[in-house]
Amino acid sequence: MNASRTARERARAELTREIKDEARRQLAVDGAGRLSLRAVARELGLVSSALYRYFPTRDDLLTALIIDAYDALGAAAEAADAARPRDDPRGRWRAVAAAVRDWALAHPHEYALIYGSPVPGYQAPQDTVAPAARVALAIVGVVRDAWSAGALEARPSPALSPVLAEQTAKLAELIAPDLPGEVLTRLLIVWTQVFGMLSFELFGQLVGSVDPSDEFYAHAVERMADFVGLPPDGPDSTKGPA
Amino acid sequence: MNASRTARERARAELTREIKDEARRQLAVDGAGRLSLRAVARELGLVSSALYRYFPTRDDLLTALIIDAYDALGAAAEAADAARPRDDPRGRWRAVAAAVRDWALAHPHEYALIYGSPVPGYQAPQDTVAPAARVALAIVGVVRDAWSAGALEARPSPALSPVLAEQTAKLAELIAPDLPGEVLTRLLIVWTQVFGMLSFELFGQLVGSVDPSDEFYAHAVERMADFVGLPPDGPDSTKGPA
DNA sequence: TCCATGTCAAGAGCAGTGCTCTCGTTTTTG
């Protein structure tokens, strides 16, 4: 059914894709704030007003790019995860963390688009939440499998406050019914940690301290694995960095 | 010597301040991307070109706002720290962390200005690094004092890689000659963690999980204190949240 | 086959932006 669309529909789909591609190209050069509909149209040999048939507003184009970015990052994380044996939690976690950073470094402006300050006057529509959750779910999946396999080491920590316990319980219901709130809380900490480091690195906050930050990131990733209780490498598993 | 300046100099200083104030006001409403020189001028009863005598470019105005924001945040952190007894490391850490979050929540757009994605086409000049370091130094100070007092609990962790060891050694030279690289690395992790959480909260990434995130933040702050080895509360010290 | 319908790109135009340059006026300085 994809091939048998009317000529107009095919043309429309193709132009939509071309617009996004060109916009992404400009995004990579100038950043989101400088994305100009007119420039995109110019580059495509169109007149600016023509673009409005495809994206009714600049924000709609941005939204499309945001969704694509979330999807690309999520796909990268999932692929890295899937490439590792299911019963190697730390290896999977390491792979996902590395994939996320690699993607971020390769697409800094797209990263900034989704994890940086919200674009001025732009309100993220509901359509973005599902793709946004993909990366997070990949991370959760690793810990979830470890938990199910009984491979997650216990980490002593004080009880959660009632509010936090309820929040995490509600969250667990949605994404990981088997995980206890304590583990989920640690997971949230680790999750924010990863993107905290990446944002600092990409936004230049680390310049003058640990820059380049490959090793710092790798080190922190291991400490985070410890923190959530992922078992250390087995003696036979391929170790991480030298 | 401040009072005896020429009338022109006083007028200039005052107008410069007024421009920044008005810009900050607009920032709080619309965000950095929408900051308009013309609008600021309009509000001040000036013609737009007149502003260029005070800030040669829009980016220069932004830079001034950025420096002010860093300074305000740094001052808030320092004040919170100073209000606690020097020999209560965890209390100080808790106070600093809370002050940072309070400031961020009270000035979300200014926070986004300094910790969000860099403004399009904007390159942070060198003048910003000193004010930017203030918050970080406040955090470091807490741990440093604890270390000097022998109050920092040891945390077992694998040796740092050579590169990371060298990076942290160099960093220690600058800001905390007494701290070992292992501690400084943990500090860096904690530092990025704090702002990772705040960015996620402010940029709407936490919506649907732990939002509002007061309790999550407070909980994480304690876990981070544990992580760097800050001693737990004494029996007599005023405990944190209920 | 023909024709009404809906879709399309183009073009002009509006209000807004950052920024530059010039021109009188005012203040400071030598």
Add this chain to the structure above:
DNA sequence: CAAAAACGAGAGCACTGCTCTTGACATGGA
């Protein structure tokens, strides 16, 4: 007191997102 420097006003340039209208074209039903 005169030369010099600093100032605000105004016009203007190139750009932006966006709207509205116009004429050409493909599509599907009679």
